Amino acid sequence: MPHLAFPNSTCDGFRCATHCSVRPLAICGELEQLEHEEFERLAQHVRYGPKEALFSEDEVADAVYSLVEGIARLYKLLPDGRRQIIGFALPGDFLGMAPSPRYSFSADSIGGVTVCKFFRGPFLRFIENRPQMLLRMNEFATRELSLAQDQMLLLGRRSAEEKVAAFLVGWRDRLARLEGVTKTVSLPMGRQDIADFLGLTIETVSRTFTKLEREKLIVIVPDGVRVLDPKRFDALAAA
Template sequence: MLVDTGSRDVPAHICHHRRSEDGCADCKVRLISVCAGLALAELEELEALSQHLTLDKGHTLFGQGEPANAVYNVIAGALRLTRLLPDGRRQVMGFALPGDFLGLALRECFSVSAEALGPVRTCRFGRQDFAAVVEAKPHLLRSLHARAGYELTLAEDQMLLLGRRTAEEKVAAFLLSLRDRFARTGHLSVTVELPMGRQDMADHLGLTIETVSRMLSRLDRARTILLVPGGVRLLDMDRLEQLAAG
């Protein structure tokens, strides 16, 4: 099925949910999302405006420069957020994980593209409908301010990440950041999933893919991490934190 996100069609499946087991009240990421402060009746009101949208790997949720006519709450999966530079190079700005809200910036067009790294489920709200709900509910606005503060922290961390750090320090800081973000969703584990590929990590960290692979192998040989299928196991947290603080 194709869903119109405003300026073009995107291969996806839409599910209009109403008070089902997949509804807002039972959403697994509600408590870490902007919806956390809403009462049950308010959740039902919000649910009436929403659509469930699922994407397969490689499908685009929205593209850079497209009209920002919707906001999205990531329920499951991960998306790569990229920006195409004027010279044609690609910069990976970040990765959206469960609980993240996309499209909240007050821009007429999306400044990045969001592409699914695997199967993804999101909750979609029309921007005008969502804005009307926010205007009527000051406590939801406070949640949005908190979310904006969280995203600002991520942006500041990214600036530090791309600053005067060695390649090994960048990789260590990235792994710890992912661990902390997954922990917010309740996934407290020393094994960190890496839904993104080595090239995505490289483009995000300002490194080459060869350097990222070499740093991961170095950390693995030093028994700081253990490379496992689909991710890494963090073995020496003290060493990783020492590197990340560099």
């Protein structure tokens, strides 16, 4: 179970530095000093270990989260256990808004995760008369929606090979926003997670990685892949 790291979040060295490193990307990125301090007073900084639930589908949605560090998987389940991962959340991402009083999906940590947690009431009261903040939330929601629509195209109309290639390209580009451009794409999630994200089985994902390696497009390395031929690779992902 999660423990509160520093509920009264005055800036206290290492952890706050970590926190602030994603601020420009986060929901609170455009608040000025004074407002940000007020906003911070609403936050609980919470740390989760590997594979802990942040929240679960159908629970009362009493909090929203700004991801500070680590990676979370967001997913929905069918009654018989089939799972669809609807996204991977990275630092700066904002989680937990729902169109009903309950969460519409579940979220749990992959490795360790740190979040700013806000209770719904105080959070809504803070934003409700701050157009800047509301505009930013709109930007976030619009970006998420667009990502979701790309994923629908992928799930509905692409082959297994195209799915895997598009996933790697999309993931590489999202990481680039955080860590800069690299040739090696780190994959902190397991094969089963990738399968459940792409609407495939773990065997098909594994075979497809192998196939891409045989075709000299990638090299599989521990916890990631190295892209050998970005040109050809991007083409495969787009088509």
